[in-house]
Amino acid sequence: MKDRTQLELWLVTGSQHLYGPDALAQVASNSQEVANALNHSRSIPAKVVFKRVGETPESIRSICMEANDSQSCIGLVVWCHTFSPAKMWIGGLSLLNKPLLHLHTQFHRDLPWNAIDMDYMNLHQSAHGDREFGFMCARMRLERKVVVGHWQDSEVHERIGAWTRAAKGWHSIQGAKVVRIGDNMREVSVTEGDKVGAESRFGFSVNGYGVGDLVEFVNGQMDSDVDALCAEYEDEYELVEALKRGGKRRESLRDGARIELGLRAFLKDTNASAFTTTFEDLRGLKQLPGLSVQRLMRDGYGFGAEGDWKTAALVYLMKVMGEDLDEGTSFMEDYTYHLHPEGTKVLGSHMLEICPTIAAEKPKLEIHPLGIGGKEDPVRLVFDVAPGPAINAVIVDLGNRFRLVVNDVDVVEPDEPLPNLPVARAVWEPRPDFKTSAASWMYAGGSHHPVFSKSLDAEAMEDLASIAGIEMVHIGADSSLSELRKELRLNESFYHVNRGFSFAG
Numbered sequence: 001m002k003d004r005t006q007l008e009l010w011l012v013t014g015s016q017h018l019y020g021p022d023a024l025a026q027v028a029s030n031s032q033e034v035a036n037a038l039n040h041s042r043s044i045p046a047k048v049v050f051k052r053v054g055e056t057p058e059s060i061r062s063i064c065m066e067a068n069d070s071q072s073c074i075g076l077v078v079w080c081h082t083f084s085p086a087k088m089w090i091g092g093l094s095l096l097n098k099p100l101l102h103l104h105t106q107f108h109r110d111l112p113w114n115a116i117d118m119d120y121m122n123l124h125q126s127a128h129g130d131r132e133f134g135f136m137c138a139r140m141r142l143e144r145k146v147v148v149g150h151w152q153d154s155e156v157h158e159r160i161g162a163w164t165r166a167a168k169g170w171h172s173i174q175g176a177k178v179v180r181i182g183d184n185m186r187e188v189s190v191t192e193g194d195k196v197g198a199e200s201r202f203g204f205s206v207n208g209y210g211v212g213d214l215v216e217f218v219n220g221q222m223d224s225d226v227d228a229l230c231a232e233y234e235d236e237y238e239l240v241e242a243l244k245r246g247g248k249r250r251e252s253l254r255d256g257a258r259i260e261l262g263l264r265a266f267l268k269d270t271n272a273s274a275f276t277t278t279f280e281d282l283r284g285l286k287q288l289p290g291l292s293v294q295r296l297m298r299d300g301y302g303f304g305a306e307g308d309w310k311t312a313a314l315v316y317l318m319k320v321m322g323e324d325l326d327e328g329t330s331f332m333e334d335y336t337y338h339l340h341p342e343g344t345k346v347l348g349s350h351m352l353e354i355c356p357t358i359a360a361e362k363p364k365l366e367i368h369p370l371g372i373g374g375k376e377d378p379v380r381l382v383f384d385v386a387p388g389p390a391i392n393a394v395i396v397d398l399g400n401r402f403r404l405v406v407n408d409v410d411v412v413e414p415d416e417p418l419p420n421l422p423v424a425r426a427v428w429e430p431r432p433d434f435k436t437s438a439a440s441w442m443y444a445g446g447s448h449h450p451v452f453s454k455s456l457d458a459e460a461m462e463d464l465a466s467i468a469g470i471e472m473v474h475i476g477a478d479s480s481l482s483e484l485r486k487e488l489r490l491n492e493s494f495y496h497v498n499r500g501f502s503f504a505g
Helices: 017-039 057-069 086-095 118-123 126-139 154-173 195-202 211-219 223-236 250-270 291-298 309-321 434-443 458-468 481-498
Strands: 008-014 047-054 073-080 100-104 145-148 177-181 205-209 274-277 302-305 329-331 334-340 343-349 364-367 379-382 388-397 402-411 425-430 451-453 471-475
Touching: 008 017, 008 057, 017 047, 017 073, 017 118, 047 057, 047 086, 057 073, 057 086, 073 126, 073 154, 086 126, 100 126, 100 154, 145 154, 154 309, 154 458, 177 211, 177 250, 177 309, 195 205, 195 309, 195 402, 205 211, 211 250, 223 250, 250 291, 250 364, 250 379, 274 309, 291 302, 291 379, 302 309, 302 329, 309 329, 309 388, 309 451, 309 458, 343 434, 388 425, 388 458, 402 434, 402 458, 425 434, 434 471, 434 481, 458 471, 471 481
Parallel strands: 008 047, 008 073, 073 100, 100 145, 177 205, 177 274, 274 302, 402 471
Antiparallel strands: 329 451, 334 343, 343 425, 364 379, 388 402, 388 451, 402 425
């Protein structure tokens, strides 16, 4: 797992030599103040560093090449303090391979009406300096985010923060490894996909391992370590009587702990950031990994069930995007519906693997029969998810491109308790309504394995799609089925013209 504590956004300010050294010194001083303010914003989850003023084609090219080579830089924030002739930016922007945000602001919030003179006007020219820069970005067909407003405004910080989360996720997924333990569930379509196209587009690799590779690590765990992990479970969770010390199913808890220790060791050995399992390929394991998967997701690993490597990668990416936020992110599945005419709801869950970062309260550690996979009863964490806004997101492979589908939802309390449902679960009402949401999701090709997040919103996901250069379909409060279908048809034409049907990017 990558160390993300030193990640940086580089603030680069546009100007030119025409205004003289005094003006350039003032531009640099003002830029440092802006960077300091952004760096202390609670909304921006990365260190903001003023790099320098770009005032010549050579200096701009140097900055962009330095950003490309930097392991800490996750993106550039560009602001043109004065007029900055945009032809100077062509060489550097042509080389830049880091995410780009265009901040359209100016140093002073208010005009000094009684004191303003031409010196002031020449120094504070963002109003047309940024428009010159914006034209060149449009002319070069560059993907970027444009944020408009004064640099001290909290709303500006929030917009930059959403993009920063996407940039962090993108940075962390480059070179990440997704390991598939066993193959995908047989005859399932959506868990398949073009791994070569995915690595080319997103930067993560996907490779398969036999279950026996994992079993070697599981069987090699020491009993003392297993007992220590069981004691940790007792501290963190509410155990049912059968799993407590001396309980009749205590050995099943120890089996679950042994699987967790082995799985952690296996992921460390393979340097993996995300992984998949499938209940159709469990030879050598006593139970389907449930508790272990839940706890590994809690610690930031991505996961996809039934070999769903695209969802595993997206869980990891979204975990990184929201890692400093209170609410969590989890693998999820649209499981069943409540179709009452006075309130339609979706019950989301999975057999076992829901992340406890979205739990409303201290999870219960239970054991129940699974009824699938032909193995011993697995241990798992059982909990509900607290009400509040959330999103479901999924990446699907359409053959000629990847599409990100995002649906805004509102988590609600179950109408009644669920005493006989032995899994973690969330109940939500999708926006704009159930019928529109479900039909839109299906028209867009969204899978049954979404990534559920209470920490992220559609804006951050849109920024991610822009950085990745992929299509995004957003289903929200203002969505209509007819407009969404038009959007899908137009998107099909756009991606045919833009890339052709031969590249899965």
